Amino acid sequence: MIQRIDLRGRSLSRADLLDVLPRPEIGVEEALPAVTSVIEDVRGRGAGALRDLAQRFDGVRPEHLRVPAGALTTALEGLDDAVRSALEESIRRVRAVHAAQVPREHATVLADGAEVRQRWVPVERVGLYAPGGLAVYPSSVIMNVVAAQEAGVAALAVASPPQKDSGGLPHPTILAACALLGVDEVYAVGGAQAVAMFAYGAAGSEPVDGAVLCEPVDVITGPGNVYVAAAKRLVRGVVGIDSEAGPTEIAVLADDTASADHVALDLISQAEHDPMAASVLVTPSVELAGAVEARLVDLAEGTKHAARVATALGGPQSAVVLVDDVEHGLAVVDAYGAEHLEIQTRQAADLAQRVRSAGAIFVGPWSPVSLGDYLAGSNHVLPTGGTARFASGLGVHAFLKSVQVIEYTRDALAEVADRIVAVADDEDLPAHGEAVRGRF
Structure with missing residues (x-):
């Protein structure tokens, strides 16, 4: 039902990882x-x-x-x-x-009469x-x-x-x-x-x-x-x-302490969204991989949207990825940049602190993605398709503009006037300097 990708014993660059990891055939x-x-x-x-x-x-x-x-x-x-x-x-x-999440406005006083205020509008x-x-x-x-x-x-x-x-x-x-x-x-x-x-x-x-x-x-x-x-x-x-939020995706980083049932259920929960949904397990445990694959077959057949789930799990965007160890797995999921990343390993909380690229991180066996979809309090509008490498999930920041307000007195401007003129002349923008010098 779901493909395997074996990365064990392979030292791959970030670019190589991006090439080999599963993605939908149809992209933006x-x-x-x-x-x-x-x-x-x-x-x-x-x-x-x-x-x-x-x-x-x-x-x-x-x-x-x-x-x-x-x-x-x-x-x-x-x-x-x-x-x-x-x-x-x-x-x-x-x-x-x-x-x-709402940021506070603040003011920075750089010298007597020299102030820059930060507003959020x-x-x-x-x-x-x-x-x-x-x-x-x-x-x-x-x-x-x-x-x-x-x-x-x-x-x-x-x-x-x-x-x-x-x-x-x-x-x-x-x-x-x-x-x-x-x-x-x-x-x-x-x-x-x-x-x-x-x-x-x-x-x-x-x-x-x-x-x-x-x-x-x-x-x-x-x-x-x-x-x-x-x-x-x-x-x-x-x-x-906010971000280019396309078909949903889940990556699960799991070791031999994880429950195959939990992992399989979570992979199916995202696969039921869309035939193009991506479900990815990254694990160093061959035993867990096999158990999850078997449970996917059993559980997918009994779910309401079985045909949709089977298409998603069998597509090029889904896979079980075998890695050498959890450290290797961490590098793989960071390169993948999943919309939803579950960590079901020993010291899961410590690993979560080291993840750099994920829309949202779900720590431990009792924090499934379904919780985040509805009642965790977090936002479920998240970057997909690897854009979590540079984009964030939805929050108040998506609707706010940062505006700087600059206020200097005459004495405060006079203190830096010569320096402004020096830089303006060096950039061959003398009128910039004159706009300051002319005030005095």
């Missing part, structure tokens, strides 16, 4: 041409293009691209009590974690994406919205794909989550077209949508498939993005 680069045409269509035709694209990709032509307020209220009223309780607890925990408007293809993700609504709210963003818009069974609106649980969070600007738009709508805005279609359907945003965040990730890459620079 391959998706760019198709996504470019979608973005151009939305920019040119606005609501008309969004409806046509919904018909093409989602199999339904929504009457209301912006969800009516009454639909949000109805969805919340119809929400199952147990689900509502779970979502409310998730909101509480995620809000507590993200409130603690939220962006004005954000577009938040919640996937809704093979599954629906009210949890992603929570992760996006709470982080933006705790950052102090004033205007929030959520987009999620229209559903056939919901009359062309997003799934009712998505709408209920928005209502719980107090978000009333919600769009029945999915995929790359949602990214395009947020980045460039979209004209309406009279009389259904009005003259303007959606105003442009400053930042777009949220997970999605490879096409959503490609769209984010194309609009980056027009707007800010």
Whole structure:
């Protein structure tokens, strides 16, 4: 069901590791041409293009691209009590974690009358994406919205794909989550077209949508498939993005102390997201590898989405990777840069401190990725495809700008005036020096 990659006895450079480790066959680069045409269509035709694209990709032509307020209220009223309780607890925990992330403003006094202050300013408007293809993700609504709210963003818009069974609106649980969070600007738009709508805005279609359907945003965040990730890459620079969050992935670094059942269950839990999901076990234990492979066969057959899981586990993006020892395994998972990294080894907490590249790290046998997906309090919108080497998971920082405020008195400027002139003259920018000298 799942391939093996044997790295034992091989001394590989970082570049060699990146070549040999499993990755999906379809990446962002391959998706760019198709996504470019979608973005151009939305920019040119606005609501008309969004409806046509919904018909093409989602199999339904929504009457209301912006969800009516009454639909949000109805969805919340119809929400199952147990689900509502779970979502409310998730909101509480995620809000507590993200409130603690807000940086404090501070001032640095360099000399009498010479001060530089650091301010943190939220962006004005954000577009938040919640996937809704093979599954629906009210949890992603929570992760996006709470982080933006705790950052102090004033205007929030959520987009999620229209559903056939919901009359062309997003799934009712998505709408209920928005209502719980107090978000009333919600769009029945999915995929790359949602990214395009947020980045460039979209004209309406009279009389259904009005003259303007959606105003442009400053930042777009949220997970999605490879096409959503490609769209984010194309609009980056027009707007800010969190990261290129494509198909989900899990890497488990485990030794002979790990439970084969735990590891297999966790690999399957991510494989059920998407046929392109990646599930990777890195271990020095041949015995654990064999036991996990056997359990994957048994457990995958009995899970609800067995066909999807089998495709994901059997794809080129998934593997059991054999390494010489845990130290070798640590180097491998650092090169891989997993979205989710579980460490199920001796001294797991110590190893976690040494990991440099992972979207989120789950330490020990009682911290499965499923916990982080819903109720850990951490954010589950995380970098994928190896981008954890340079990108971070979603947090309040995605919605904040750092602004420096400089205030000097006359005496403080006079103290450094000659030095400013010296550097300005050396750079052959004499007017810079004159802008200081002329004040005296």
